[in-house]
Amino acid sequence: MADPERFSNLPEYAFPRLRRLLADATPPAGVDPVVMTIGEPRHAIPDFVAPTLARTVGELAKYPPNEGTPQFLGAVSGWLGTRYGLDIATDRITALNGSREGLFNAALALCPERKNGGQPVVLIPNPFYQVYAVAAAAVGARAVFVPATDATGHLPDYAGLDPAVLDATAICYLCSPANPQGSVAGRDYLEALIALAEKHDFIVFADECYSEIWRDAPPPGALQAAEAMGLPERVVIFNSLSKRSNLPGLRAGIAAGSRANIGRLRVLRSYSGAPLPLPMQRVAEVAWADEAHVTANRALYQEKYAIADRVLGNVPGYKGPAGGFFLWLPVDDGEAATIRLWREAGVQVLPGAYLSREVDGVNPGAGFVRVALVGPAGETEDALTRIRDVLYERG
Numbered sequence: 001m002a003d004p005e006r007f008s009n010l011p012e013y014a015f016p017r018l019r020r021l022l023a024d025a026t027p028p029a030g031v032d033p034v035v036m037t038i039g040e041p042r043h044a045i046p047d048f049v050a051p052t053l054a055r056t057v058g059e060l061a062k063y064p065p066n067e068g069t070p071q072f073l074g075a076v077s078g079w080l081g082t083r084y085g086l087d088i089a090t091d092r093i094t095a096l097n098g099s100r101e102g103l104f105n106a107a108l109a110l111c112p113e114r115k116n117g118g119q120p121v122v123l124i125p126n127p128f129y130q131v132y133a134v135a136a137a138a139v140g141a142r143a144v145f146v147p148a149t150d151a152t153g154h155l156p157d158y159a160g161l162d163p164a165v166l167d168a169t170a171i172c173y174l175c176s177p178a179n180p181q182g183s184v185a186g187r188d189y190l191e192a193l194i195a196l197a198e199k200h201d202f203i204v205f206a207d208e209c210y211s212e213i214w215r216d217a218p219p220p221g222a223l224q225a226a227e228a229m230g231l232p233e234r235v236v237i238f239n240s241l242s243k244r245s246n247l248p249g250l251r252a253g254i255a256a257g258s259r260a261n262i263g264r265l266r267v268l269r270s271y272s273g274a275p276l277p278l279p280m281q282r283v284a285e286v287a288w289a290d291e292a293h294v295t296a297n298r299a300l301y302q303e304k305y306a307i308a309d310r311v312l313g314n315v316p317g318y319k320g321p322a323g324g325f326f327l328w329l330p331v332d333d334g335e336a337a338t339i340r341l342w343r344e345a346g347v348q349v350l351p352g353a354y355l356s357r358e359v360d361g362v363n364p365g366a367g368f369v370r371v372a373l374v375g376p377a378g379e380t381e382d383a384l385t386r387i388r389d390v391l392y393e394r395g
Helices: 014-021 049-061 070-084 099-110 131-138 163-168 187-200 222-228 259-272 278-289 292-312 334-344 377-393
Strands: 093-097 121-126 142-147 169-175 203-207 235-240 252-257 326-330 368-372
Touching: 014 334, 049 278, 070 093, 070 222, 070 252, 070 278, 093 099, 093 259, 099 131, 099 169, 099 203, 099 235, 099 252, 099 259, 121 131, 131 142, 163 169, 163 187, 169 187, 187 203, 187 222, 203 222, 222 235, 235 259, 252 259, 252 278, 292 326, 292 377, 334 368, 334 377
Parallel strands: 121 142, 121 169, 169 203, 203 235
Antiparallel strands: 093 252, 235 252, 326 368
């Protein structure tokens, strides 16, 4: 029987903690507050969304296919071919009601109850997207939080773990470009991780929802590396239209991997998953097949990378992100810096400790704040200038 206390050790979600932290703080008078806490894109949605919805609204009268329409799956398959040079059949892809649902449900579908005779392990980068830890708890696995700090290039050093831990591992989560650090796993890193998964018999869940927001070059994909190695069963990738197309409310996510792994996920979702309404799938069909709006969107983020580099480039320890839309700014204390910024600058950020787990007395996010570059360029430059002036240039 599942332990009814299995969620009792999960920390409170980041945003309720933030509200409580700032409950007694108010921004200064005469300053327009800027909220840079949540990774919700604020760029314009693509022009094709409204007319596609209007044209297909009558399909709300129909039950949608749980795994995705043939057109939806075909569009995703085509995108995987264009973006990564992959030839992925549509039965190796499934629609998701947002990538978060898939990152959770895939653990239910693919994590064994026992691994090598004992409790399975789920490896999680630290800091991390909180659904990874909830998924591990849901399947009764032991979560092992692996630091992703400057010392490791802000990517987890899974290969450095005890071989006994790796032998017990069933699932390993990886986010690239990383939330919150903006680091990118290169092809060598991905190939080494997939080889490790093959050696120790586990699956890599690659969270690639920031894959289309990058500075200089498109990040390589985990399935791309796995296919080249002849090991597609070692990887399941997750992505969505939330970031690449500014459509977080569409909830049009995807998972892709081997036929067997996606088949198991499809079976679970046929009972427990919420299918994407047909008008939403019709919009997604167009969005996955169109790159012009993605290129334009990326240019807006690249403009804000340049702003951040210009405003904060002289800050000790500052590193501009290689991908994604967060800054991971070094501070003495993340909570204290967050309170100070709200009181003195009217800028709201997120303490890095709220995205991390304390292990052996150390929280790798405690000395950082996360800043979301989701607003317009002018607002972003003004807010980053306030951050610099309060935290770094005025002591």
